[in-house]
Amino acid sequence: MEPTENSSVIAITNQKGGVGKTTSTLNIAQALAALGHRVLVIDLDPQGNATQGLGIKLETVRASAADLLRDKNLSDEAGIYQGAGLDLIPATPLLAAVEREMVGLTNSEFRLAQRVKRLRATYKYVLIDNAPGFGPLMNSALNASDFVLVPVDSSFFGLAGLQKLLGELEIIREGFNPGLSLLGLFLTMFDTTRMSEEILGELVSSFGDLVFESRIRRSVKLREAPAFGRTIFQHAPGGSGAEDYLRLTQELIVRLAKARAVSHV
């Protein structure tokens, strides 16, 4: 999408599961909301982890991302749950069925982009949480976004996977969304092991400045928070998780401002 107005649409992606996509989406979103911005989280994972992480039980969800993708006559508002500064388009397992329907259906991967384009008028930040792997939902997210943000697990070497992700971004750029850019990569579950340091070294030598200086340390509180339906800022506001996500979010804001300045030259 054109990086218009003042809104930023950010897809949080990594085709590997369990790297911290959902944790990062929710906590960055909460940090942005706490700074006074209107924020929308779109849960685009049929597992609905982001939805549950915000305290919503999947069986209580009426309209969700699945309905918004399937029925273009449904209003955007019908699928939005209003929170305190942080709104959500939830996901339920129905989204998996919708993804299967989308395969081979002309233009189905642009439906989310059309909705998001309208929602830019309301939200300063739209964060899209993605399922692992590639497919119509992931393409939908990339078609709708200005930026891609990639969490990387500090305990697992996965640089080959990251190269494949970059290849996918290039395909989206050559197609519908030439303005899509990689905002950066950051390490999650960082600890004092040698593995973490080695992965940091590898990441910096492959991606240079694209690697965020802020890292998210491994933290029990971060792991617990979703079970309470809370972000880290409600669950353990004084701990390392809150500190790390706040710092990461501040770095993200600076990077967004720089990226926008460059794109307007």
Ligand code: ADP
């Ligand atoms: P993804 O969305 O990429 O699959 P999640 O955000 O769900 O990954 O994280 C995978 C698991 O790791 C979850 O149980 C989550 O609570 C936990 N987790 C995420 N980040 C951290 C961290 N910094 N420290 C400890 N546990 C974490």
Ligand code: MG
């Ligand atoms: Mg997830």
